[in-house]
Amino acid sequence: MNTKTWLAVSLICVAAMSALVDSLFFWRGMYARPLTSTISDTLFALLLIMWIVADQRDHPQVERPFDYGFLLAVFWLPYLPYYLWRTRRFAGLWMLAGFLVLFSLGFLIQLAIWAVLVMSQR
Template sequence: MTIKTWLIASLICVSAMSALVDGLFFLRGMYDKPVSSLLAGYVAGILLVMWILADRKDHPQVGRSFDDGFLLLVFWVPYLPYYLWRTRRGTGLWMCAGFLGLFSLGFLVQLAIWAVFQVEL
């Protein structure tokens, strides 16, 4: 397995565990975000930046500046759709939607729990 595969697998695991914790807190009626969930958001962002840096080695058509790593760490949110579109075109937009789904997984789990218990009442 390559480093890119490990980074994506780690990103999926961190997002899933964070969503599970968010869902459990929501199920118990504690609506504040736990500290572990906030930390998981930062870790997921760093894992995504590390994946972009590892993936860029396979795509030389994307230009790099002298302070590439720092700028990517600061501006990864607007850069991700651009990078995925530039390297993969339509498939990249689907990947961007997948990454967006991973980052909003906690909200989606809470929404599912809310919908289940609204129907049950």
């Protein structure tokens, strides 16, 4: 497997483990975000930046200035939708939606747990 694939798998694993920890804390009634969630959010962003750097090598139409890595580390959040649109068009929008779901997976699972708890009280 190539670097992009390993980074994507790592991204999915970090998001899944973070969602599991967040949902376990929520289920036990601890509503404060644990330190592991903060660390996993930072790791998620770093892995996403590394994935963009690895992916852009396959797309020569993306121009890179000499300080591309630094600019990407600073402006990765607004650059991600632009990059995905520029390189993949509508498929890039689906990838962006997938990244957003991965990033908010912990919240979505907490929402599902809350809905089940509310429905079970009826």
